[in-house]
Amino acid sequence: MLMLGDVERAIAARDPALGELIVRYLAQDDPEDGRGELSPADEDDDDAAPVDVPAGAFTLDRLNAAVSPRGLANKTATERKLARRDAFAAAESSPFAPPRLRLGKLLIELYERGDPEGRAALLHVFAVGTMKWGAWQAAKWIYKRAEERHDAALYGVLAYRFDAMKQTPHAAGELGAGTLLYLRRRAWRYLRLLGQAVPDAYPVFAVEVLRHYPADAGAHASSWVAAQIWGHGALEGGRGAASFGPPARGDAMQLRAFPAAWKLSPAPLLRLLEAAVNDLVCDWAIRCLRADHPLALRAVEPAWLARLGRRPVAAIHGFVVALLRDSPELHQSKLRELGLHDVVLGFLRSPSPEARAYALEYAAAHAPDLAIDELIELVEHGAEEVVKFAAARLDAVSPRQIGVARLLRLLGSALAPWAAARLAQGFAPGDIEAAQFVDTAARGTGAFGFLIKFWNDKQVAIPARFWTALLDDPRFTAGEWRLRTIVQTALTELGKRTAREIGAAWIQASLEDRARTDAVARWLDAGMLSGDELDVEWLKGLVGKPRLRPIALTLLADRRRVAPARVGLGWLLELARSGDADLAGFAQRMLLESFEPADFAPGRDPAAGVSRLWELASGPKSPEPVRGFAATYLKAHHLDLGPRLAEARALGIKPRLDHDAYAMAVVRPLLFDARADVRRLAVAIAGEEIARWGDPGLVYELAGAPFKEPRALGCELLLGVIAAEAPFDPVQGAADAGSPGSASTSPPGAAPRDATRGARPPASATRMPAAWIQGPRLFQLAESPHQAAREVALTLIRRLYDRIGGAERLAWLMDSPEREVRLFAVRLFWDRHRPRPWPADFAPRKAAAAGVVGRERFADLAALRQFARVVLFGLPPGRLGERDPIVEGAPRPERALPASVAKRRLIEALRDAALEDVELARAIAPVLGELSSSIAKGEWQASVQALTALRAHHAEGL
Structure with a gap:
């Protein structure tokens, strides 16, 4: 990011790159209101503190509103002018407006300084920079000064920019359409008045305008100034809109503005040919030269022709070729001596068909020593007729002279079908380097197919490093559709190689590459990495990456590839503490399946290992996931409990602990531990061992x-x-x-x-x-x-x-x-x-020494009556807990009955018993009488009913 201070320092230092620096500064987005230039508006920073913009502060939005048609409505012209001036002055001094609004004054000062470096920077900025407020203020001010001072260079670049503004970078909301239309008309008006007053100066200013139009400006682009320059006669009565292309009908030389002025001197037109980059502009200048100054073209300097010939414009190339053909002094046999040999050979790449044809004639007759690299480049990038010429030249050269690198560049070319045969004839697979292999494959499936055929014909396997270099090349990692089959072929071929050939480091890096993860995962599933080749620490690192975690866990759990001892007990115990259920489950399964009790202690002491397991299962500092694993381990390896445990059956675990590992002294305290999971473990063990412990208490x-x-x-x-x-x-x-x-x-x-x-x-x-x-x-x-x-x-x-x-x-x-x-x-x-009562026929066999218990x-x-009272009044009044x-x-x-039901049934039972036994009836009748006065509905109703039944049955006995 650039700041206005950077521009100020570059101006003070007369930096030769000042123009490009200002162009880059203008291309940046504006910062948010009140923020510095290092905080662009599109920055998504949730942590950034919001800026409190005071009400009434001048911001870019307020400036827009102040100078908009609505903001200037109902004002006179003078009032509008003053309002604009005040608004821009307030915005430039406001800390809440973009600093680039102050750039205009810096550019004006740079123009007033008048040094060559400053003028060059201004020409570059006004030609290609993004036009917006700040720079736009300077552009309008400098244009007026350029008119007053007849500054052709600044007038030309600004007149072009006003004319072509719609096709160049600009802030449409900040540049009014009416202002642009006015400036286009004003620029042409100045030229028109200049042509009327000073005809000698008119071509010079017109050339300064035309030379700035870019190469991509087409005939149908909008234009007014350029259209007037070469088609004024056809635009009389126009209103400020026309197309950029020269007139296609009528006499073009008569339709141009001030035709007599162009005939005064060929110098402006010759300068235009050396400075313009647009093909339409150069073609119009050539036609003007031929029409107005034919004598100037009869004796041209070879050096001038060489300068023109090196310009990348098709019209100029055709013009130079025409001059060469028309001049006997410039015969092809003399071109090498005149320094035009390389220029003419350069026409082999020209966009002009006439120039290419002339260059082919010259190369066939006078350039038998064309470099092989140049011929290869012509085959790769030349036009059809040029490719045929270059391929024919190369066909006559031996494979060793061409070289393996150049033959690889020709593979797949339809006009060089002999390249594959020459490669096989002169070279072996060992002569091809990995970079050459990758460059050839990157050209597409055609050249790649010839490469594969070359190796197959030689019955040699392509080295694995070639395939890895291909897959690592940015051209193949960009996801280009046409190269997808080559990438798949490379992955398939590497899948057939060993890890030693490919390199474990490359395999690891490729697994973490999203584009290759699936393919490399298939290699690993097939056993490409195992034993010492498989870096366990790397796999542990992958466990921390959710996308690759399933692959890493699968490899770590495979004992054919990784010995459990390499995984490490400490790491698994740490993993067992994880809050992630998948990670904890993996660690517990591996510990259950692959580790013996002795593995849990230093020196593999079985007794110490058992103690360590109990510590893990019940230690005060042991986290719950670890306690859960240790509990499962102890249960799974119990001789009686283990075979019934689902986890043990699923993993096929055979118990490895005897009953001595589950001593009562260890388990008994755990039965009353405050932690539920510890108690559950102790209960499971105690249920199996309690009979062996022999403690009834x-x-x-x-x-x-x-x-x-x-x-x-x-x-x-x-x-x-x-x-x-x-x-x-x-x-x-x-x-x-x-x-x-x-x-x-x-x-x-x-x-x-x-x-x-x-x-x-x-x-x-x-x-x-x-x-x-x-x-x-x-x-x-x-x-x-x-x-x-x-x-x-x-x-x-x-x-x-x-x-x-x-x-x-x-x-x-x-x-x-x-x-x-x-x-x-x-x-x-x-x-x-x-x-x-004793039964009537009962006779004891012998006297009992004591009462029967x-x-x-x-x-x-x-006593009997008191017992009945205790029973009836002692029943609980409500539900049990x-x-x-x-x-x-x-x-x-x-489970006890509800109190009301139990009491009612008890009264009914006493009633039924008393109906058969009058003595019992006499005993309980007073108690039932007491209960009949209860306020509980069920009690007094049952008591009254029982008393009534007893009195009816034992009327005289009661």
Whole structure:
């Protein structure tokens, strides 16, 4: 980026490149309002601080609005002039307007200085620079001074620019169409008045205008000044618009403006031939010379002809050839002596057919020593007749004289079909260098096909370095459509070579090239790189690039190519910590499949490796992804658990750890760890190892644990004992829901329904010996703060009551703070210890030494009545809390009924029992009377109904 300060310093230093510097400065975009010139308007910088432009500050937009027709409406001419002047002055002094508005004053000062360097810079700027405000101010001011001072050079370049503004770079919104039309007319008016007043000066000024029209200005381009110069007679009455081309009808010499002035001297026209670059302008000048100054063309200097002949204009070439043909002193045999030999041979490349024909005649007769390089260039770039001539000359030269490089340049040329045969005749594949191979292939499929045939005929393989050089060449990496088949051929051929031939570094770089990734990935899949040739560190770097990550992971996971030890345990463990699921999964799979426990410790010590695994699985600083991997590894290599693990089966892992690796001292603390994933690992291991550890107390500790994972395992183990003891009865299991012992129809005082009845024992049922069932521990568990543990304990107490129960322990439970536990104790107490009459035919075989456990009777009627009161009033008033889920597939403990339903059913059960036993009816009638005064609708209704039924049935007994 250039700044106005750079232009100022170049002007002060009289820099010879000042003109081009100003042209580049004008071609830049304007900065945003208030920003420096190093911040162009199109820069997308989200971090750049916004510029606060004060209201009323002069910016480029405000300047546009101020000098627009709408902004100058309803003003007189003088007012408009003053308004424009004030607006531009304010914008030039504003820090929020583009600095290039101040360039106009610098250019005016440069013109006033008048030194040759400054004038040359101004000529270049006004000829090719982008015309916009700033430079436009200087252009108008300098044009007026050039008219006043009769400055032909500056007048000429500015008159041309005004005339051709639409075809040159300019800011259309800043240059008014009316102003341009006025300046075009003014430029011609000055020439017209000059021709009338000073005919001698008119051609000089007209030539200065015409010489600036560029070579690409065509006959149909818009023009007014040039059209008037050579077609004034045909434009009388015109309004400022015409075409650039000279008149095609009528006498062109009479239609031009001031024809007599052109006849005064040939010098302006000769200067125009040496300075103009437009073919139409040069052709018009030649016609004027032939019409007005034929004598001046009879004795021309060879040096002048040489200067003209080197100009790249077709009309001039034809003109020079005509002069050579017309002058005996310039016969072809004398041209070498006159210094015109090279000029005429240069016409072999001329756009003029006449000049090429003359050059071919001359070369055939007087240039037998044309250089081979020049002949090759003519074959490559010449016109058809020139190519035939050059090819015929080369056909007579031996292959060694031509050289391999030149023959390669001729391959594929339709006019040099002998090139392939000459190449095969004089050279071997080893004579061709990689750069020559690439240059030839870059010309297209024709030349490339001849190259392939040359190597095939010699039965030699093209070196791999040739193909790699071809693919690295910018001409083949630009995505050119015509070269796509050559690129595919190169990739296919390289796919057949070894990595040693190609080079591992090139393969690595090509994999990262988007255009070659797919092809190189196929090579790698086929095993091109393996073992020491495959750079593992490079693959690790590719893992960090999402586009290439799948390829890198596939290669790293292939043990045929990369040994796991080369990948590195540390890197895999680091990768296992990644938050990316794919990366973490890859690392864990590779660690599971390819690393033994001993690999995790220095020196491959198995015991240290196991310790390291447990540290990874449960260490306080171990991140969760690493803990997950270590847990999976420990489970997958367990002798019993591993074969059942899905990950181990999928990877075909055979367990490598024995039971000693899972000691209770290591696992037991993890069962109560605060992290859920650590507890899950410990539970999985403990479920397999607990019987081997031989610690019954651990089961009860698990069942009463504060965390649901160990608690679920403990409950599963305890329930498994009774599930294993009960044989599976599908009929009983199906009918159990409607049995008298079920929750829906159980009589009052009956224990809750046992969920283990009719159920298959779980997988872990045999892991805990039945001998581990301990009554005191179960009764302690029944008072656990966790409902699931209490339910399991109560289920076991009811099922195993004969073995572990007793009235004393039930009485202990009756004091529990949990209502469902008290209710359970009362129900079980009534079921097992209520008074029962001896059967009439019962006769004991021998006197019992002591009372039967579990069959004690109530002391008196008051005790029985108090028991009924405790049972009825002790039921919970609302729902029980949520309980923890039991492990899937394990037996479910009983779940208590809602309080209202349980109380209603208990009253109904007492009623049914009392209907058969008048003594029981006398015992519970007072209690039911107390309950009938309850405010709970269900309670008093059931009590009133029961009392009514009892009184109706036992009218006299009550």
